[in-house]
Amino acid sequence: MKRGMPNLHPNQNNRMHYLKELLEEFEIRGSVAEIGYFEGEGSTWILMDHVAAHGGNFYSMDIFPTKRFYIKAQEEFCHANTTAIKGPSVATGRMWEREKLDFLFIDGCHGFPHFEGDGEQSGVALDILAWNQHMNVGGVVAFHDYMGDDSSFGSSEMLAVEHAVDSFMTEPFYSLIGIESTIKAFRKERDGVLFPIYTPKRVPDTYRDAWSSLRAHQTDMKEFLVYGAGATAKHVLDCIRDVWGSDVKVQFTDSFTTKSGTMFGCEKIPLEEVKTFTGTIVIGSIFEEDISETLTSMGKSEVTDFYGMYDFVGWCNVGRYGYL
Numbered sequence: 001m002k003r004g005m006p007n008l009h010p011n012q013n014n015r016m017h018y019l020k021e022l023l024e025e026f027e028i029r030g031s032v033a034e035i036g037y038f039e040g041e042g043s044t045w046i047l048m049d050h051v052a053a054h055g056g057n058f059y060s061m062d063i064f065p066t067k068r069f070y071i072k073a074q075e076e077f078c079h080a081n082t083t084a085i086k087g088p089s090v091a092t093g094r095m096w097e098r099e100k101l102d103f104l105f106i107d108g109c110h111g112f113p114h115f116e117g118d119g120e121q122s123g124v125a126l127d128i129l130a131w132n133q134h135m136n137v138g139g140v141v142a143f144h145d146y147m148g149d150d151s152s153f154g155s156s157e158m159l160a161v162e163h164a165v166d167s168f169m170t171e172p173f174y175s176l177i178g179i180e181s182t183i184k185a186f187r188k189e190r191d192g193v194l195f196p197i198y199t200p201k202r203v204p205d206t207y208r209d210a211w212s213s214l215r216a217h218q219t220d221m222k223e224f225l226v227y228g229a230g231a232t233a234k235h236v237l238d239c240i241r242d243v244w245g246s247d248v249k250v251q252f253t254d255s256f257t258t259k260s261g262t263m264f265g266c267e268k269i270p271l272e273e274v275k276t277f278t279g280t281i282v283i284g285s286i287f288e289e290d291i292s293e294t295l296t297s298m299g300k301s302e303v304t305d306f307y308g309m310y311d312f313v314g315w316c317n318v319g320r321y322g323y324l
């Protein structure tokens with residue numbers, strides 16, 4: 001049986017202090033949620049403290065990949081108005097039948113829309129679409145890791161936050177109410193079905209440098225096959241076109257392609273045909289390791305991991321490997 005209210009957390013120097021300011025400035029009095037608990041030491045306590053002081057329910061959602069943190073969350077959320085919800089946030093949003101929220105902090109999957117290995121969908125943009133309908137007008141949605149023009153963060157992951165926020169958190173549905181460090185916050189102005197506003201995005205200079213460097217060293221790359229189907233694959237296409245020009249031949253494939261087709265205006269070939277493809281294959285997907293295995297099993301061998309030369313993309317996954 002759940003009991004009472006949580007005690008206020010002693011940590012007043014929480015790096016998420018801006019959330020506290022938002023909660024107070026916009027006088028949030030209803031229910032509050034976060035996507036992304038992790039260890040429960042950042043946003044969690046600020047949001048919990050707020051409902052303890054002002055009422056409303058608090059929901060913390062996470063896939064909880066680490067058992068010990070799930071146990072920790074369950075112990076912390078032993079109070080009547082606090083709940084840990086284990087599962088992918090997009091699916092949770094689609095099935096949500098509880099009350100509408102007045103505050104939502106989105107800090108879960110930082111990627112472009114994609115399928116997880118278990119078939120679940122993830123991505124910042126999908127979180128926005130799944131949760132918009134559950135926000136009260138006048139409520140606040142805040143995002144973590146919006147890097148904006150800070151080019152020192154050149155990773156595809158952070159670009160996904162930027163893409164999603166810039167595309168969907170727009171008027172007349174949302175108005176920008178504040179930005180501090182990498183937290184960007186919006187107020188919901190009206191209900192409605194969100195549609196994306198397309199804004200062309202920069203290819204970070206650091207990516208362009210990497211591709212230019214590859215071209216300088218490997219002049220024999222004339223024909224490309226990008227393995228991937230999502231925004232990351234499109235990003236690879238943009239990089240190739242940027243460096244090799246628009247005439248270079250680029251084709252696509254992915255693990256689910258069994259018939260020929262088109263994608264991003266290019267030819268899409270069945271996976272089976274990869275075996276006879278003689279140009280350069282580039283992985284344009286976040287599932288690098290799985291795809292590497294597939295390609296190796298098809299007799300392809302890795303020729304370069306050119307992004308490895310760049311520290312800034314230590315964990316970046318855009319077009320990382322070339323296969324011949």
Ligand SMILES: C[S@@+](CC[C@H](N)C(=O)[O-])C[C@H]1O[C@@H](n2cnc3c(N)ncnc32)[C@H](O)[C@@H]1O
Pocket residue numbers: 016034035036037038039040041042043044061062063064065087088089090107108109110121122123
């Ligand atoms: C950056 S951490 C959250 C940090 C936390 N908000 C804080 O302030 O310390 C991101 C969390 O999102 C979770 N996550 C990743 N993908 C998710 C998904 N599709 N649905 C729900 N949670 C997800 C991860 O397990 C991880 O714990």
